[in-house]
Amino acid sequence: MEIIELLLDQMGILLLIFARIVGMLMTAPIFNQNNIPAYVKLGFSLILAFILLPILAVPTNLQLENFFQLMLLGTKELALGIMIGFICYLFFSIVYIAGHLIDMEIGFSIASVLNPMDENEEIALSANLIFVMAILVFLSVNGHHKLIQVLKQSFDIIPIGGLTINGLMIEKLISIFISIFVIAFKFAAPIIVAIFLTNVLLGILARTMPQMNVFVVGMPIKILLGMMVLFIVFPLYIGFFEYIFDTMFEHLWQLLHAIVKG
Template identity: 30%
Template sequence: MSTLTLEATDILRWTVSLVWPFVRISAMLLVMPVFGARQINARVRLGLALLLAWMIAPQLPEAPAIDPLSVGGLVVAVEQVLIGISMGFVLTLVFSAINQAGEAIALSMGLGFASAVDPVGGVQVPMISQYLSIIATLIFLAMNGHLVLFELLLRSFETFPIGLDGPDNEDLWFIASFGSQMFAGAVLIALPAVASLLLINLAMGVVTRAAPQLNIFAVGFPITILAGFLIILLTLPSLTARIGDFLFTALPLIERVARI
């Protein structure tokens, strides 16, 4: 009867073939939208990362036989974390820009005090920001953005193999410059509502100047809230298109960061 013999090198090779993909995948799931939400239990994220790593490990190039407990293994682990965080952080910038646009609209409407916990970031944001974040999440899931991101992650192991090589300064600079693009995009989203509400506030100021006995707080506050909701309703088609453009702009940057 033949016996199965295992050597230390075989165990090390099987271990690193699963550990390194698990580190990169779990880092991306930690910061990416939807899966990185505070409402999702950490065990669920780790279980999903372990399942994905186990599924794609046979399809990946052979990883270098580096001991995970050595100094070289620590360097490789940090590089895998940076790659995963860089890929997920790009989409996080998109959702942060959308939250900033909603906050600007809410402040112009006078609803800056009405806040709730953002399911993506886990922080207090105005209700308008949460409304826009929900729309962005639905668009992201409707266009199968999570599946596209997983596909890019799988391809990144081929174009950005596991080894003593991580993101360089140019990759990090592209991510930083993308943040400025998202800030400009947030201004474009909020600009129609903010400009319209500014004109309404100027009109209310003229009315108050002409009739000082008019209680501006009793009249102007409901008007600005109602006008804000009407403006959001009228700009909803262009709003969804703008959010879709944000997501489509983020995917090529993820490909560039992953060197695909």
């Protein structure tokens, strides 16, 4: 009975914790997959909320006097959870950007396959292969565990109802977008450089041997060379994925602190 009475007394706090967790699971990589049923995500969010309820420090000035205050704070918590998950998803989108760059250079952009994360969206061939590899590395380094840990610690950094929009937060979001494009270009740089040198060589051959059909000869050469370079650098991509995940959590921490400092 004491547990039931405690839950009834803390129902508003439980709903706010639940809102932030649901927001993160809606957008965070691994957890936001369409093949995971919605009731599983909601049940997992509710279990996490029950676990976090007795161990989180609730602000003393938190006012939950009526339904409208609960809705306002719930919206803020949901938005903060979505922001946390979306930042993580942005770093996974590095694979998409790099994959499209690679496919455009190799010539695979003509074909596409279905994205395993979103069945209604098409994704490049190289991006699909690299994305599966990124998921496996993320799970192998227990990134999903660390993501839940970051969610728990976000309550320590930003207490319930503590989300505020400020200039420092906007500036940090802009820097995250810049970092994503820079890392994606670095990711695809070996393929881009190799195909660029191949195009230069084909251009020289086209000038010296005008009778040769460069388009017919160049397409299979670029595909073969691109695949060779891609499989050569695959072992290096494992370490690069770990760098991406470390950068993701570092930027996430900086964003959470920027919200507080602003």
